[in-house]
Amino acid sequence: MKWNFIGKGSAFYPPYGNTGAYMLCKKSLYLLDCGEMAFDFLYHHIDLDAVDHVYVILTHLHADHVGSLGTLISYFYCLHKKRINVIHPEDTVVRLLALEGLETDAYCYSTQLGENEAGLRAAPVKVRHVDNMECYGYLLSDGEETIYYSGDACELPEGIREMLLTGELARLYHDTSTHDSPNPSHCFYGKLEAAIPPEYRSRVYCMHLDSPCEELLKEKGFRIAGESEV
């Protein structure tokens, strides 16, 4: 399963783009989040006019994760008469899009990813990020391997950690912060260090970086989202 990263940055560090990823399978486009900078990236990197089906799997509704979703929906609906699929366990996204003038005649909303060309499965995992919004990571499987994508999360769920240590997870992509806050919304790298022994860190990819901290993280044995996978 090869996800291409649109960006690896946090909301307040735009040089690294919005954290999110895409995968193309035949004429289907799969997206993990669609932040404010994502549509511009996709427009310039993918032949959108050759895409038949789009599946946008959302982790939560902060602007750096859904900011250009409305534009993506409108692009496919207005230019190609195609309704893209928006997947999120909470129907709050329907209210958000309605305020942007988009009703469900312009897109298909589902709480979970249904049958699709790639045979991709996406199981939501509730994560802690902020107090006023439900946020999700995803276990993503294609029948050959399973990976975990955290979205924004201040901690690694214990069950996911166990899956990494038992080898059930091929790779783990996690929100990683350089700030150790008493009331965190992102995951301080020291927490990942404490949770993941060094011999497992080559399968852990850091994302949502808040500064140019790649060397620091690599010295700890972690990898960086978007860099070549094992």
Ligand SMILES: [Zn+2]
């Ligand atoms: Zn967030």
